Amino acid sequence: MTQAADRLARMVRRVQAKARVPAVSAALYRADRPLWTCTVGWTGNDTALDPQTRFRIGSVTKTFTAVLTMQCRDDGLLDLDDPIGRHLAVPAHGELTVRRLLSHTAGLQREPYGDVWDTLRAPDAEQLLAELARAERVLPPGRRYHYSNLGMALLGRLVGQLRGGTWAEVLTERVLIPLGLTTTTVAPGPRAATGFLVDAYSDEAHPEPPTDFGAVGPAAQLWSTAGDMARWAAFLADPAALDATGAVLAPATLEEMRWPVTVTDEALWGGGFGLGLILVPQGGRVMHVGHDGAMPGFLAAAYGRRGGEGTPPAMGAAVLVSSGTATEALDLPHRLLAAAVEHDPAEIEPWRPGPPAPESLRGLLGRWWGEGYEYVFSWHDGALRARGADDASGRPPAVFAPLPDQPDVFRTVSGREVGELLRLTRDDDGVVVRMHWATYRFTRHQETFDRYDFRAGA
Structure with missing residues (x-):
């Protein structure tokens, strides 16, 4: 193990120990080095913890739904300023635009109608639409940022309808297979870690109940490995390096998605939202782009790095943990990216003379x-x-x-x-x-x- 890789591994181990996380899986993807992975802990079941162990990625799922929505735009199936009711038969809120739903500026309430987090029963597709009229518009459209799982669920439903399949089918066919994200799935599969709530005042770790988010799946359903998520984050930051032909999405479209639409705090501009993507400025014209995720027993964060001296092409990091309370883990991808650039920067390409300017x-x-x-x-x-x-x-x-x-x-x-x-x-x-x-x-x-x-x- 190189000195730089050992430094990254120590960062992961420190978070696992200090935050008391049953299992941590971390990965760093960059186009100029082999994939780096690190796992620490225990799955909570009879499967071994290794880089192929799957974790719930929660709201990182939203970045996939956002890409699917932009594919529909690029293929002429919708316009971002279309009201969603133009393409999806909804009993209410049909005037909200695709753009505002993507950027969490539509003003729609956070969750579907009902106490989803008490019952852990998410609505199916029919129920989601049938109860939409009971969901509130908590803010005027375009007024400010307000995060909404319900809004992203509607976009997932929209994508499936426009493509003639389910959201999961479209996702697999149009994103997961083309990018080789073979360990990213809707269901946990046999190699999944167990999610836990770690007691604040003892060493007890209590398993959380399994959940299926049904029609809200486009907002939070997916399971994956850190390696897949680091690669995905690298794609969000530098798609041309991973998808040279633009088969999944044109680089210009990802650039559009990365442009900040709103800040998440009007007083502290420490983060913002583009079109389905979280933007976290790092100083020195460096931007991290991706998403965090949380589901019962799990936290996840996956971010790609853009800009800055020493940043290699297609660089992304992901950290997946089997604890719903270890918030220290959400900052770890940012620190892994910064440390990798500081201690193992990209090679400096020599300058070579080129052709002259036209006469x-x-x-x-x-x-x-x-x-x-x-x-x-x-x-x-x-x-x-x-x-x-x-x-x-x-x-x-x-x-x-x-x-x-x-x-x-x-x-x-x-x-x-x-x-x-x-x-x-x-x-x-x-x-x-x-x-x-x-x-x-x-x-x-x-x-x-x-x-x-x-x-x-x-």
Whole structure:
């Protein structure tokens, strides 16, 4: 075992001991290293604890339902701003949009009607819809973040109806099989750990009753291994590295899902929600994306890492535990990711010369002024780029793509002013003398808005 791997294993063992967890399974996936796993403890039954032991992953399930929903959008079966009642016959709340349900901003109550957590009897599909009129709208739509298992259950029902199958069938066919997530299942199977409630004042660990969440399954039903969940988290962070053809979901769609829609606390912006994904900023332009999960006797967390020096492609970590009270475990994937990057960073790829910029663009490279600020336009990796002269080194540049029918007009495809046009103006000799980016004028020298040129003094 390498020194870096030993350090990760000690972190897992420390949480298992201090949080008093019957069983812990952790994994770290990264494209440039073999899968790392660590298990500590005992399953609570007659099966051995190893990396193939399955745990309940709870609300990490929601990330799968969110991906299935976005697949439907990409295939033209729905629009995110469609009211769910356009596609699903519901007796109430049909005006709530798919987008708001995905981002937990629809204002729908947290659980289905009734005391689900007292009875541990979840509604079936017919009951879920029949009792929807008895569920409250606890906040106006779009007012703020309010977590809702009921909302995600409706999206799971929607996905199944649009695809002509059950949510579980669609999930298996369109996500689990293509990504090779062979140990992720709706039922626990024979290799599952037992979930426990660990007594606060003694060493007793009492097994929790098994539960089936029925029609609420799209919010919390799945079982999995840490290895599968680390791979899944890596996919959420860097899909192109694991799904090069976009067979499951286009990288641009995952990027859309990762864009923050709402914060979870208006005073402390320590976390947010995109479209079905939790976003946890780490500082230094590093973001962890994934989800936590909790079910009776189990806690789970799976997060992928984006950005930051030393972060390798497709990096994800997962921690699954057989205790419903060991909340220390939910922070462990974040610490595993940070420690792995700190002590075993990705290799630094050497720079190599590339082809020159096209002849028509070479004259515009260099420094320009716009809105009183200086920018640098350059050609790297086959694309025109721009960044503020004083931008921090880690801030991504704006990247432009030419319009096919207008050689001197470009679309900003990422970074600052994404979506806006960049237009070049040339003189009679073909030299670029001005540019307009998002309609703001850019010139070689600093000018006021009424075109006073400081160099010329007039």
